[in-house]
Amino acid sequence: MSDVSLMVNGKRVSGAAEDRTLLVHFLRENLGLTGTHVGCDTSQCGACVVHVDGKAVKSCTMLAIQASGSTIVTIEGLANGADLHPVQAAFKEHHGLQCGFCTPGMIMTATDMINRHPEGLDEATVRAELEGNICRCTGYHNIVKAILAASKTMSKGKKKAA
Amino acid sequence: MYSVNYHRAASVTDAAKLVKTGDAKLLSGGMTLIPAMKTRLAAPSDLVDLSRIKELQGVKVSGKTVTIGAATTHYDVARDEKLKKACPALAHLASLIGDPAVRHRGTIGGSIANNDPAADYPAAMLALGATIVTNKRQIAADKFFKGLFETSLKDGEIVTAVSFTAPAKAAYEKFRNPASRYAIVGVFVAKGKDGVSVAVTGAGDDGVFRSKEIEAALAKNFAAAALDGVKVPAKNLMTDIHASADYRANLIAVMAKRAVAAANA
16 A cells, blocks of 8 residues: 555545556545546546646556656546536537547547647547547547637637737 | 555666565556556566656757667657657657557657567667667667567666667658557668668567568668569568468568658658
């Protein structure tokens, strides 16, 4: 057992966990943040994507203790109160989900993708960047649309702020 | 996953001490080791995490010499501006590994120490004539890769960096398995002051290797057309559910052609 200490969605949290505990299980079971899903459990599907120190990471392929000391953002940390994050709003607007199981991971991947491409995104880039996220409802078309729309909204926001 | 004790190394010296604990394994990005532990294919008693050691991170380019710290992630290799100028082929190769989340964690040192027969980096290291630097010695790439998941690393020896001379021209092309996205065949072509070298991953039944037939054809004329009619023997190539040895042999020539065209572009 070790003490795992993290900053999760702006809150400092800590707890004892076995060293073999995966980050996704620590988030779900110790912290009750069940928005992050376990899909394939083999680093392929991306349902478990969270941000660790600002980078999208598959939380089923990282030990909680490896992340200790890091800053984590999960799907629960994106919205500002009742206001959806622009990526969440775009998924809603463009019907970027059917059953919704892959959606938290899709949104965390999309947010990371948009942050890494402040110059904007095109469809080919979005599809290539979604390599590690699988949607079994085959809803990619609208997911891509939602990400392109969110990317536009977010770059406009940045220009205004500047 | 079986129970394990985690240690975070503060330095390479610290890691070298910690790795003597029980049946310890070195952990870098964990993109192979953690899945192997989850399926109980690996069951180390202890893990020594190298990923936070600052001295193992970063890309340095000095003149024609490129040095990449072992704990540098694929993401950081792919986006390094100095490397994109010195050896764009290697930055491009890094951008093709796994997916964005995997590239954020996986490291060059972890990839070469694991020497997966379908990994991308071993082909680059071999074709570039790279030197693998450990905490004990320097090993030439052609002495380092020993077969499927085998290297010349001794127990507890830690890869600290890789180093190579930037080639005049180079490119990497891979044909992916449509499901796993691993290379069915990946070919790295490099033209440097010592001539042309061509290394192949994903295809050899003993891991990464150099293709003499393709090297001989390109030594005379470094052009895609020089490979017209060149036959790669299927002997010693893998046959599995994804592709036969003959199919892989043909793909090697095709990928090499594409790589040469890209290197000349």
